[in-house]
Amino acid sequence: MYQCPHCGKPAITSLRKAFLGPGAPVPCQACQKSVKVSFPDWLKATLPGAAVMIAALFFDSDLAVYGLSLIGLVLMIGLHLLRVPLVKE
Numbered sequence: 021m022y023q024c025p026h027c028g029k030p031a032i033t034s035l036r037k038a039f040l041g042p043g044a045p046v047p048c049q050a051c052q053k054s055v056k057v058s059f060p061d062w063l064k065a066t067l068p069g070a071a072v073m074i075a076a077l078f079f080d081s082d083l084a085v086y087g088l089s090l091i092g093l094v095l096m097i098g099l100h101l102l103r104v105p106l107v108k109e
C-alpha cells in the first residue's frame with residue numbers, strides 16, 4: 021500500500037499504483053481525496069523500460085525480442101512502484 025499525501029493513511033494498492041498514469045487521479049481509500057503521480061516523475065520511471073522495449077524491436081531473434089520486452093516491462097513497473105511518489109491532486 022502507498023501512503024496518501026493528504027491523510028498519511030494507505031491510499032492505493034501496489035497493483036493500482038503500477039497502472040496509475042499522470043493524467044488519471046484516483047481517490048484515496050481512506051479520505052477519498054484525489055491522489056496522482058506527477059508527469060515528470062512518471063516519465064522518468066517509464067522511459068528506461070520503454071527504451072528497452074523499443075530496442076527489443078530491432079533484434080531478429082525471438083528470444084532477444086521476448087527477453088528484452090519482458091525486462092523492459094519489469095523495469096517499467098518496478099521503477100514506477102519504487103520511484104514515483106504519490107502527490108496531491
Ligand SMILES: [Zn+2]
Binds near residue numbers: 024025048051
Ligand atoms: Zn487520504
